[in-house]
Amino acid sequence: MDNHEITYQEMKHQFSALEKQQVRKQPQNVQSVAISYLRTIVQALGRMNRTFNKMPTIDILVAMRVIDGISAVGIDPSRLSPEAQAVLACDTRSETDFATQQQLAMKQSYTLYTNRDLWVLTNNLQTKADEAKRYQNLRTYLLSNPTISKLQLAAQQAKDSRCLQYLQNDSQTTSYWTKPLTKWDNGEFDFPLVPDDAIEVSADASGLTSMCRYPGLKKYFHDQGFATEWLPNEFILNPVQYINLYLGILGEAAGKFIVEDIWHVHLQRLNKRAINELFDYQVGDHVAIDFKNWNGVHRPSAQAEHQHIYQKLNELSETTGTPWRVLIINICATQADLQPQMTADQRIYEIPALIDQQGKLVLAAHDQKEIGRYLHG
Numbered sequence: 001m002d003n004h005e006i007t008y009q010e011m012k013h014q015f016s017a018l019e020k021q022q023v024r025k026q027p028q029n030v031q032s033v034a035i036s037y038l039r040t041i042v043q044a045l046g047r048m049n050r051t052f053n054k055m056p057t058i059d060i061l062v063a064m065r066v067i068d069g070i071s072a073v074g075i076d077p078s079r080l081s082p083e084a085q086a087v088l089a090c091d092t093r094s095e096t097d098f099a100t101q102q103q104l105a106m107k108q109s110y111t112l113y114t115n116r117d118l119w120v121l122t123n124n125l126q127t128k129a130d131e132a133k134r135y136q137n138l139r140t141y142l143l144s145n146p147t148i149s150k151l152q153l154a155a156q157q158a159k160d161s162r163c164l165q166y167l168q169n170d171s172q173t174t175s176y177w178t179k180p181l182t183k184w185d186n187g188e189f190d191f192p193l194v195p196d197d198a199i200e201v202s203a204d205a206s207g208l209t210s211m212c213r214y215p216g217l218k219k220y221f222h223d224q225g226f227a228t229e230w231l232p233n234e235f236i237l238n239p240v241q242y243i244n245l246y247l248g249i250l251g252e253a254a255g256k257f258i259v260e261d262i263w264h265v266h267l268q269r270l271n272k273r274a275i276n277e278l279f280d281y282q283v284g285d286h287v288a289i290d291f292k293n294w295n296g297v298h299r300p301s302a303q304a305e306h307q308h309i310y311q312k313l314n315e316l317s318e319t320t321g322t323p324w325r326v327l328i329i330n331i332c333a334t335q336a337d338l339q340p341q342m343t344a345d346q347r348i349y350e351i352p353a354l355i356d357q358q359g360k361l362v363l364a365a366h367d368q369k370e371i372g373r374y375l376h377g
């Protein structure tokens with residue numbers, strides 16, 4: 001797995017079989033295994049060579065499963081005996097067979113490594129100021145570089161490599177499909193070629209294209225150094241970078257611009273370390289704002305989501321000693337006819353969308369007034 005010859009999923013299956021004392025077939029299309037088999041065959045043929053030397057013509061009978069198990073990839077056949085060369089000539093596998101497996105394994109491993117790094121980083125957001133700053137710098141960097149060159153990536157990794165495991169992008173595509181192998185939050189992802197229960201990773205799917213159609217936002221992003229499109233490049237965001245980091249900071253950056261533009265309020269980060277990242281922004285000392293960027297990505301149930309929000313509101317109120325309420329704002333419309341809703345105690349005000357796919361404001365005039373009243377108290 002460290003050499004990206006097998007996927008993380010295959011490794012789990014192998015260990016599971018060992019624990020249960022079950023026989024599991026060797027992983028397929030693994031170059032080191034094929035070379036190991038070939039070594040055994042070469043040694044066996046070498047021992048037979050004493051007999052072969054006495055015969056003018058030699059016939060070698062080789063089982064197909066032997067042919068299927070060996071490979072000449074990475075080997076110089078001219079250095080082997082004529083018998084070994086004859087056996088290798090039957091091999092039909094190509095370097096592509098191993099490369100395809102290796103590319104998939106590398107994608108899965110790098111995505112897992114990012115998930116591990118992210119878990120460590122986010123566990124210290126409320127306790128370590130340098131980690132909180134590193135987290136924000138990382139998100140901003142991804143917002144500016146959804147695709148990246150090898151040289152630029154290496155330079156950034158030399159400063160801090162945490163969560164910077166971009167996926168190699170030889171075809172320089174600006175989109176791909178992905179889906180979780182089990183759960184959305186454990187970092188295990190597959191990369192299907194067709195959108196079968198998968199989500200798209202791209203500028204359009206992230207909402208960036210729609211957001212940049214809102215008047216003035218594209219220029220604002222450009223002035224801030226944020227990407228306004230995904231350009232073809234040697235590396236591209238992996239699923240954990242995209243779902244857990246990029247989508248969030250994209251929604252925050254766009255949402256801040258639009259909210260300040262519409263309601264003429266000043267949004268600032270929560271200003272105490274103990275409440276850092278509980279919500280995205282605050283207006284004054286009583287209203288928190290949490291921006292969402294739901295674009296085809298899995299969402300928790302409304303009940304579970306509200307429970308989590310109440311938990312954070314209570315923590316915020318206890319830490320500051322003042323009551324708080326929150327605006328939950330999704331940036332782009334994902335379905336039609338969704339109306340803003342407020343909980344009975346008026347502590348949570350949920351806005352399903354600010355703009356449509358064309359970047360046009362979707363809120364009715366009376367909704368804009370109600371949100372304004374909520375913001376200003």
